[in-house]
Amino acid sequence: MLLTYYGQSCFSVTAGGKKILFDPFISGNPLAKHIDINTIEADYIFISHGHTDHTLDLVAIAKRTGALCIAAAEIADWLSEKQGIKNVRPINHGGPVTFDFGKARGVNAIHSSSLPDGSYAGNPLGFVFNTGEGDFYFAGDTALTLDMQLIPMWAKLNFAVLPIGGNFTMDVADAIRAADFAECATVVGVHYNTFGLIEIDTQQAVKDFEAQGKKLLLPGIGETIEVE
Secondary structure: OEEEEEEOOEEEEEEOOEEEEEOOOOOOOHHHOOOOHHHOOOOEEEOOOOOHHHHOOHHHHHHHHOOEEEEEHHHHHHHHHHOOOOOEEEEOEOOOEEEOOEEEEEEEOOOOOEOOOOOEOOOOEEEEEEEOOEEEEEOOOOOOOHHHHHHHHHOOEEEEEEEOEOOOOOEHHHHHHHHHHHOOOEEEEEOOOOOHHHOOOHHHHHHHHHHOOOEEEOOOOOOEEEOO
């Protein structure tokens, strides 16, 4: 599968010929100034929670592309009732939902969630995907949780997208444990270095993963990689 990283926790995956975009926060990220949000394609947009560093460019991209937006019911309602986005699909923790690229399941994420206007955004989510080209997991913003041990029941992961910056989410050490729980040897790191509280030593992070027999991928902002 092809994965393009846009900074913070925003990335896209191409699966089944469809562009799946996650947590659009680009224009407010000083590290992503070279990215033009008007060039980003999306057939689907998955939103893990309502914080601004995951939703800032959501409405603009959704309106331009017509992408189907998938999120907790409270975020879906905010999009449809207050932002004029009608192509929405509310979900929550539970059974998988079928799309034309495969299936997606909402799973637990230990975090908080509110919308840019301060209103309640429901429970934060992670997502587990089953596609014809492989399975993957996006944890969203989360602490380490034993619930991650359930993921191998639902998917044989090709890769996992995990936050590694600490302070608000898992740090590198906990992300390694999360990869153990999810039985996944290849991790794409997100939610790091955007601002001071989540700055990390990326070279050491790669070494820490290698020491545990795992691969940490840290694509540059705007870079597309193939993840197998």
